[in-house]
Amino acid sequence: MSNIHKSITELVGRTPLLELTGYEKHHDLGATIIGKLEYFNPNQSVKDRIALSMIEDAEKSGRLKPGDTVVETTSGNTGIGLAAIAAAKGYPFRVYIQDQVSQERFQVIHAFGGTTIKLGDEPVIAKTLQDTGGDFIAAIKALKEDVLSKEDHICFVDQCSNPANPAVHKRTTGPEIWEDTDGEVDILVACVGTGGTVSGTGAYLKEKNPNVKVVAVQPGPNSLPSPKKPVPDEEITGVHPFEGVPENLIPSTLDRNIYDEWIAVEALDAFEAAREAALKDGILIGASSGAALFAAKQLAERPENKGKKIVVIFPDTGLRYLSTNLFKA
Incomplete structure (x- = not known):
């Protein structure tokens, strides 16, 4: 039977999971890091x-x-x-x-x-x-x-206040992770832009297993604008602060009751993690993916997380960053 799709709308979702065995070995990590490769969507992003x-x-x-x-x-x-x-x-x-x-x-x-x-x-x-x-x-x-x-x-459409944003992650991203890991996921790591990914995916996984830990990632202080430096040397595109900022700056699509912990990652650390993923596992991921990966590495280095499975959302492809400093030595 033929399997011919009629629209790219039929190709969204069902992205694969990949264990970063090269990255784990390079850093001698005691936990398993599994990336959800959202660049397998038809337009290469979550x-x-x-x-x-x-x-x-x-x-x-x-x-x-x-x-x-x-x-x-x-x-x-x-x-x-x-x-x-x-x-x-x-x-x-x-x-x-x-x-x-x-x-x-x-x-x-x-x-x-x-x-x-x-x-x-x-x-x-x-x-x-x-x-x-x-x-x-x-x-x-x-x-x-x-x-x-x-x-x-x-x-x-207003992604920052549209309930269809987190809803699709609860309906698709969360179930995909649960099914593809056979329910064996201990920690979810995701960057926050609008907050829809971490809110919807985290909500589903916690409904399946309340013990799943959800970790949200925001930029570090040196990667954010400040009075002394309105334009930082490097920023993590699409990743925004949600802790330590006024409530009016937080999108309504972020459910702050979902995540158990938050980690701040500097842009240069995110860039380095993305470069290592390319060199060690052959995947080209973007800056926000690098930030999530660096946060996952920190979690994997903790003694209490030895043997656990950490699923990391990789939002997009590194091909969107070739004109930036991401892959420049």
Whole structure:
């Protein structure tokens, strides 16, 4: 019987797990590190899951109709996923994207027919960010109320507050991990952007086994903007702080009751871990994946975690970072 798919929407999910045996051996780790390779999604990132989920949820609810334009704000991968799904379904797409992301992201979105607008080029967003000291949530609110509310025939999917974001991870990512490990998972590690991945996946795994430990990862202080250094030397694209920051900066898609521990990782450590994964296990992962891997290594080095299985979400491919310093010696 033939097995021919009719749309990329049918190819999202069911990504493989890979034990990083080379990385484990290189660091003489006592625990098993298993990466969930989300770059096996059709557009090489975990964000394909929420792109499909948010668009189909909007279609079912009637918020998205034929001829409407799908709109989003993003640091890149969500925009790529939405651009591809929108193209496959016949919707125009427009994204307000962070200025400093890699050029590959702009190029891929344009290839799918999407329109990109740098956040700094939208006056309302730029002014709000300046007035609030970088409050991205406030900037999104201003965009909705002062710009998008004046337009017709658009659907702003808003990944930072859309319940379809964590819901798809509870429905797909969590069950995939549970099934592929035969329920033998002790620790889940995931970076936080919107928080949907760690919230939805963690919620499912804890329902199956309350003893599963969930660890969330945020950038270290040297990899975040500060008054002394508004632009750090290196940042971890798509990974945002959620501990030690005002509540108004935390997306509603992050369930802070899900994770048991959080770990801060500096960009240079994330870069090094990503490079080692390429050299030792032959996988090319991005900076956020490197951050999650470095956090997993710290967990694997703890005596109490000897013999345990640590599943790490690797959100995207390293191919999106070739124009950055990630793989430069």
